[in-house]
Amino acid sequence: MSTSLSSQPNRGSAEAQGRHVALFVTCLVDLFRPSIGFAAVKLLEAAGCRVSVPDAQTCCGQPAYNSGDRQSARAIAQNTIAALESYPFIVAPSGSCAGMLKHHYPELLADDKIWGPRAQSLADRVYELTQFLAEQCGKTDFGAVLGAHCTYHDSCSSLREMRVKQAPRDLLGAVDGLKLTEMAETDACCGFGGTFCVKFPEVSNSMAARKVETINATGADLLLAGDLGCLMNLAGKLKRDGSGIEVRHVAEVLAGMTDAPAIGEERR
Incomplete structure (x- = not known):
């Protein structure tokens, strides 16, 4: 995604930030169809959200995870968690990537006393785009x-x-x-x-x-x-x-x- 959409998170409470959303762009959108990312930003802003696109985000780690490369998948997961965890809501225009963050990160890092809880905390705030718009924003x-x-x-x-x-x-x-x-x-x-x-x-x-x-x-x-x-x-x-x-x-x-x-x- 263009760096023009990037911004740093507000470190205040989730209540003070309201619907401050971190957009997890996904690799395929970034590399093959950036218009989807811009469409997601447009929709989220129209729903009253403040949108940030953290610079440090990369892949969600699915290719490594699905191929059995748990070491690489864990490293990618930790990077993603660190990039996104300060935001009250994390939204992805992809059920696949959202599912990785929400369900597989906690499983992948369950044995780590530091990263396990951080993975679960992130997972609790992850949504697929249409789900978030219709069910959380009510629009x-x-x-x-x-x-x-x-x-x-x-x-x-x-x-x-x-x-x-x-x-x-x-x-x-x-x-x-x-x-x-x-x-x-x-x-x-x-x-x-x-x-x-x-x-x-x-x-x-x-x-x-x-x-x-x-x-x-x-x-x-x-x-x-x-x-x-x-x-x-x-x-x-x-x-x-x-x-x-x-x-x-x-x-x-x-x-x-x-x-x-x-x-x-x-x-x-």
Whole structure:
């Protein structure tokens, strides 16, 4: 993310700060789709939050963690905790990364008398973006307008770890002109799974193909989700199949930032 969004935390109490949010940008957003990060900031500020983007944040550590490299994952977790723990709320535009911070950090550092409690304290303040907007801020209507027919993919981590299901649908329901048609098996994995798609490409592709079939069956011209990993995986599969369905992060639609090319599309 641009350093223009970065700021230092207010060291006062959570009550004094109100909804002071640390945005955990995530690696994929930072490197592949920064517009999602800017959309997240726009939405959080519109919901009355003060947003900071701590400079010291890096990866959440999932690649190392999922590959069994616990030593590297612990080091990354400690860096992330140190970067974010002074903020009363930590929000990520990714259920996968939010799930790592909220559920796997406490497990990863449970045997450490210093970092274990710090990991749990952080975990108690971690939210996925749509979850935070709808459930914590109580705001679902951001005045977005988009004439499109969409369907929504529930990512595994967002749904099963962060328990995010209704929030993105409530938010999309307030977008003027947007029609949402649910796909069959919307909670089925897209086949990405981080390193899973690298270790088991044939299985991953088969899962993506099945997911694309359910997307096509809705007749939608726009696929939305809250995890960029899933979106990149499905955008790639749709593109290889010659599909004209656009793929975007839900935050981009809610923030009215759909002028840029969709994920996987060339710059106009």
